[in-house]
Amino acid sequence: MNTTTRYVLLVIFIIIGLHSILSFTHEDYGRATSISNIAGKIPWSAPPPVVEKPWVPPVSNHTGRANATLLMLARNSDTEGALRSVRELEDRFNHKYQYPWVFLNEEPFSDDFKTRISNVVSGQIIFEQIPRDHWYQPDSIDEEKAKAGREKMVQDNIIYGGVVSYRNMCRFNSGFFYRHPVLQQFRWYWRVDFRPDVHFHCDVNYDPFVYMEENDKTYSFTITMYEYHATIPTLWDTVKKFTSENPQYVESNNAMGYMSDDGGNSYNLCHFWSNFEIADMNFWRGEAYSKYFDYLDATGGFYYERWGDAPVHSIAAALFLRKDQIHFFNDIGYEHNPYTHCPRGDDVWAQNKCACDKGRNFDYDGYSCMRQWDRIQ
Numbered sequence: 001m002n003t004t005t006r007y008v009l010l011v012i013f014i015i016i017g018l019h020s021i022l023s024f025t026h027e028d029y030g031r032a033t034s035i036s037n038i039a040g041k042i043p044w045s046a047p048p049p050v051v052e053k054p055w056v057p058p059v060s061n062h063t064g065r066a067n068a069t070l071l072m073l074a075r076n077s078d079t080e081g082a083l084r085s086v087r088e089l090e091d092r093f094n095h096k097y098q099y100p101w102v103f104l105n106e107e108p109f110s111d112d113f114k115t116r117i118s119n120v121v122s123g124q125i126i127f128e129q130i131p132r133d134h135w136y137q138p139d140s141i142d143e144e145k146a147k148a149g150r151e152k153m154v155q156d157n158i159i160y161g162g163v164v165s166y167r168n169m170c171r172f173n174s175g176f177f178y179r180h181p182v183l184q185q186f187r188w189y190w191r192v193d194f195r196p197d198v199h200f201h202c203d204v205n206y207d208p209f210v211y212m213e214e215n216d217k218t219y220s221f222t223i224t225m226y227e228y229h230a231t232i233p234t235l236w237d238t239v240k241k242f243t244s245e246n247p248q249y250v251e252s253n254n255a256m257g258y259m260s261d262d263g264g265n266s267y268n269l270c271h272f273w274s275n276f277e278i279a280d281m282n283f284w285r286g287e288a289y290s291k292y293f294d295y296l297d298a299t300g301g302f303y304y305e306r307w308g309d310a311p312v313h314s315i316a317a318a319l320f321l322r323k324d325q326i327h328f329f330n331d332i333g334y335e336h337n338p339y340t341h342c343p344r345g346d347d348v349w350a351q352n353k354c355a356c357d358k359g360r361n362f363d364y365d366g367y368s369c370m371r372q373w374d375r376i377q
């Protein structure tokens, strides 16, 4: 016998030996692998059965979960991008926790969208249409004036300056998503975006919803930056009017120092990038935010200008919450092209199996507002 043959024989003996021991000591194993059982299922010409990995129960048995959902706004034409984003968040986080997903669309979702998304999701999944009056430009808006505003922005080369549907989306994300009937059953949400290119670069090894709840957090972010002033020329003045008429809503230990360099007189344009948000919908549903949103909405600024949900949410969070209720998730690696938050700290980066390039971390880029955030910590 040459050496190879001897090794092959040795391996075969070990396998037979192990099989006998397991069959003897583990009834289930014996039953599952008895020749008659295998023969009954597998044609003789088939390759030997692959030993499957043992089944591992999910990390959570669902009793320790938060009252939360993953939330995505998408259209039927967005299937490919939506799938990539959903799949990454499932792989990096949700397959361990199986939080439900809610997908919202201003039109009914197509069967193709539903089938393909369902195929990559681990938990319950809900597809819903947005009520018309939550989405479209309200009749109270003077369309002539709105059109003039759009044309001016197109001339000035403002991104999405001429697009009505973008404005619908910003207004919906500012003041309506949390009122959707299907979201009433939830308190927490993780907003998941996909355009133009979104990546979750690191494993999320704990439950950020439970973290938020246990640590008395309300709003969170991974990227913060400056807004284009041309999209919100009258927003800050409107906010100041609102707070001077309603001073009771302004929290004393707030985060004003992050968004104003002169004690609130002017806005420095810093905001949390709201395409990533883990937050408490009860904050948006509460009295302060509801009154604030209605006040902003009544001015028509979502259509006459192009107010984004990011500054609208951020200003509310910075004024109506204590600053310690806003959380920066350093350990969640998040890319929304062209910007990436790649966790700081080599240990975090390694532990969470991050795939992002630390050299591309946006935190202290010249366009980032992390310095303004740091100065109030």
Ligand SMILES: *[C@@H]1O[C@H](CO)[C@@H](O)[C@H](O)[C@H]1NC(C)=O
Pocket: 061, 062, 063, 064
């Ligand atoms: C689920 O997990 C909780 C907390 O770890 C534990 O107390 C409970 O017994 C578990 N329930 C089941 C059905 O395994």
Ligand SMILES: *[C@@H]1O[C@H](CO)[C@@H](O)[C@H](O)[C@H]1NC(C)=O
Pocket: 067, 184, 185, 186, 187, 188, 282
């Ligand atoms: C989840 O939160 C919503 C909103 O606060 C609430 O109406 C609902 O009762 C909660 N569900 C559970 C199971 O606590």
